[in-house]
Structure formats: structure tokens, C-alpha cells
Amino acid sequence: MADGSEVALRDLAEYLADDMAACNRAIVERMDSPVALIPQLAAHLVAAGGKRLRPLLTLASARLCGYKPDATHQRHVALAACVEFIHTATLLHDDVVDESTLRRGLASANAIFGNKASVLVGDFLFARSFQLMTDDGSLKVMGILSSASATIAEGEVLQMSTQNDLSTSIEKYLEVIHGKTAALFAAACRVGAVVADQPLKAEEALDSYGTNLGMAFQLVDDALDYAADQATLGKTIGDDFREGKITLPVLTAYTAGSEEDRAFWRRVIEESEQKPGDLEHALELIARTNAIGITLDHATRYAEAASQALDMFPPSRLKQLLQDTASYTVSRLR
Template identity: 55%
Template structure:
């Protein structure tokens, strides 16, 4: 079988953009250095070296390249996007009191909460320095907005996560903050520095937004029906952590009084007993909410692919389209 067919779309993108990605990684190493506080590179190196797909910086490089960009500002912006992402992970792990990320102990566990919060702040500051170096106010506006949306989404999630009044609209707002805001900013700035026309820049934003939403909905669905070995999560972790995600929001919206009392006890009050997860899954099956959630994810992935249609013909365009199909392919 030819290698093109066995490679996942994000791996193909990474190979295509390997030299630019090397430049991004070198820039990240340089900018996370600190001559006064050695703790900073220690903590950031732990996270940066943990790998991950580096999807967000790849999206910035891909968008710029597809739009015919010739300079090197896309490297700075890709590093910016990764710094913002890493800063939010450091802060998230403190807020969520997480002990593991990508199979390794989190920074707050290895060092302490103070280090995680302060190093996250440092990375945010570094990201703003990098943005400014592109000399584009428009880029600054897009990325500063994304940073604000991410923070807003995090605060909203704290109050909405276990509140049964949370609607699908509020869930979407949280998802935009958690995931889609940085995806859409990552793709949009690629078009902006390539000086593409407004409709194409909007299409890049729409692609990133829909891709991020499809990605997060798929993730939330796999929590209830994924293969633990493949996802690295236990089935029902979100339920145990009392997180209201789309499959549950849809079940709550249709619940009888008795069913609603069950959701109040398990999610709002967190009084969970043996057999509760199984009952929750029965209720989701009763109202078909897992299938409805799957359809939502597929719909957002289709929107992402559609958005690309007005962009220039380019091998990268096909890879981005395949990426949108891939994030929901795990759901079939």
C-alpha cells in the first residue's frame, strides 16, 4: 500500500511542512529561554517536549503556505499559537487539578501550581511579543481576541459544567473558547499575512472554527463510546467529573421529571452511585443522543470542508479537507 494512503492527514501535513516546523520549534526553544528564571525553560520544556500533534501551529503554516505566502512571519505566528496553547494547558491543569497530560505527569504535579500559573503567564507575554514582531495590527487583533475568548470560555465552563440549565448554545460557546477559538485564529492569521482577500480570510476562519467544534464534539462523544486503549480515557470520565457535554445536554432537554432528578443528583450534586453511568448511557440510548451528537460532529466537519472550497487549489487544501474528515472518522 502506498505511504500516502497509510499516513494520517496531520502526519502528511507535518511532513509537507517539516522544514517550517523545525524553524517553529527552534524559535520556541529560543523564546522560552530565561536568563533570570531557569524554572521557566524547565517547565516549558517538559510540556513542549511531551509532543502532541502540534496541530495548531501546523494549521497556521498550512494556511499561509496554501495562500502563497513567501515571508517568514508565519513561523513567528505558528510559535505564537503554540505558546498560547501551552500557556492555556498549564493553567487548565491547575484549574482541573489534573495529574496527567499526554500520559506524563503534569507540570503542576512535578513542580507546583504557582510555577504552572506563572510560567503560563510568561508564555502569554512571550506570545504577545512575537505577534507584535509581525508588525500587523490585524494579526494582533485576531490573536488577542482569541486569547480573550479562550479565557472567557474557561470561566464560562466553570459555571456551566455542572449546571443543568446549560443549553446547546452555551455548550457551543464553551467549545469555541476551549478549542475552536485558537483553531480559527491559527488559520485566519495565515490568510491575513498572505494578504488574501476578505472572503478567503473569512473562509479560513470558518474552516478553523468548524474544525475545532467538530474536534471537540467528537472528543466529548468518544468519552461515552470510545475505546479506552485508543482514546487514553476511561469511558464515562466526563460523567464522573460531572461535566455536562453534548450527549448529556441533549438527554436533559428531553428528560421526564424522574430522569431529571437523576441528572440533578449525579451531575449537579455529584452524588454518584454504582450503576449510575450505566443508567446515564441507557437514558442517552433512549433519546438517541449519542447518535444525534455524532450527526452534529459530522455536520461541523462537513462545514469545515465546505469552507475550503473558495480557497486556492493546492495540495495542502486537500490535506486540510482530509483532516476535517479524519477528526470525525473515529466516530463511524
């Protein structure tokens, strides 16, 4: 049975079906290249599917703000494709850095095509995204999306610097997930207001919606690494644990644990000395300290803030769908 988040995203996608179909066509068209490996790897990414949440947010935000495209110029569609290219490029690079073998339940691109191809095609997609920004012609749009791209890179580097470090503060962890995830959610939403020529107040409201939604989304993702089955997660369970990533469930369990528990976490996370059965013991400690519940509480507060950020907009079906998307993001953990 689909959970609430899947239903909310399905409803949002159905509401924007024509725009999303146009966006998918733009993605496929812009992934074309005379260099054969690029469309081959791109076809693998398209076949892997995914929620396409970020481009949906751009399309939804533009429509919420009253944007009415003409037959020949659909800025919201092109920018939604741009947002997806930025996101996909970061995924390609992340899988190489993390040495991941699964993405969305299928073999990752680097597992099939190799690390070099994944990095270079990621670079290609970044370049395509900047071509789309240039084609749009708005320096404001380019500023928003290019700043988000830089922030994503900073977030990934910051995450690498906190890896295996249990002294990382919760504030630093939240800074990491803001950079690696929430910044692009915010930019995806904000450009929707810009193309609709809305005042700064609307831009800021959608920026806040995207930021808070992105924070909730990543908190839930981090918790799912310790609370989901592999089919649900779409990647190998315990990847974050094996890589020594510092996430809120780990920080919570470490802080609340006994000295014996903390010694365990130091061995498996800081010293990277992991043995058979360690993941199972980590799951026990996380359950004992209610680390998933505490992470869910954080995510819920962000989701509520996202929904409230849309209060300035008049009631509409699309506004309700966006608020439902925020509310149900946390349902993946329930």
C-alpha cells in the same frame, strides 16, 4: 491501526515538515529562560508531544495563500509558535482549574510541578506569545490573536458558570466550545491569510474553516470522554463526568431520558453526589439515548462546513490535506 484523523494530520505534518521543524525550533528557543523551573516545565510539555494542530493550521493557511518567506524573515513560523504558546498556556491553566492529573497520557504539569508553577509558567507563555505578536509588527495580526486570547478566557469562564447546570441550552453549550476551542482555530487560520497579504475574502474563508473545524474537534473530544479508552483519550476516562461538565452527550441523554434517568443525572451532575458504578450507569444511559451518535452528527455538519469553506481556493495538494483534516476529525468517534 491509526484512524483517519491521525493519518490526515500525519500527512499534513509531513507536507509541512520543514516549516514545522522551524516552528518547533522557535518554540524551544522561546521557552528558554534563566529561571530554571521554566525550561524544566517546558521540557516536560515538549516531551508530552501532542498533535500541534493549531500551529500546523497557521503554517498551512499561509502556504495555501501563497506566502513565500525569505531566509531571514519567516512570519508564518513565528506566528505558528505564538499560536502554540497561547494554546499551551490555556492547557496549563485548565489542568489547574480542572485538577487534572493526566495530559496526553502522561502526568500533567501541575501533577508534577504543582499548581503555582503551572499557573505562572502559563502566564510566561502568554507573555511570550505577545512578544511574538509584537515582533511580527502587524497590528492586524495582534488584533486577531489578542482577541482570540480574550475569547478563550471568556469561554473558560462561561464553561465554569454552566458547570453542574443541566438547564444549560445546547446553544449556550455551543457558545462555550466556540470560545474555548474554535476561536483559536479560527485565529490560527486567519493570520495565515494576513501574512500572505490576501484579501478579506480569503481571511474570512479561513476563519470559517478554522471555526467549523474547531467546533467539530471539541464536539468529538467531549464525546470521547464517554466513548474512548484512556489510552486513546490521553486523560482519565470520565473526567468531564466527575467534574460535572455540561457537554452535548450529557445534555442529550438528560433530555431524552425518563424521569428516573433525569433524577440520576441531577444527582451526579448538579448535586455532585457520585457513587461507585455511576459512571458505568451514565455510559449505559448515553448509549441508550444514542447521545454519541447525535454528537457525531453535529460534529459531522461542522466538519462538512469547514471543508466547504475552502471552496474559493484553487485545487491543490494542501487544500485537499486541509479538507481531509476536517473530514477525518470525526473519525476518532467511529
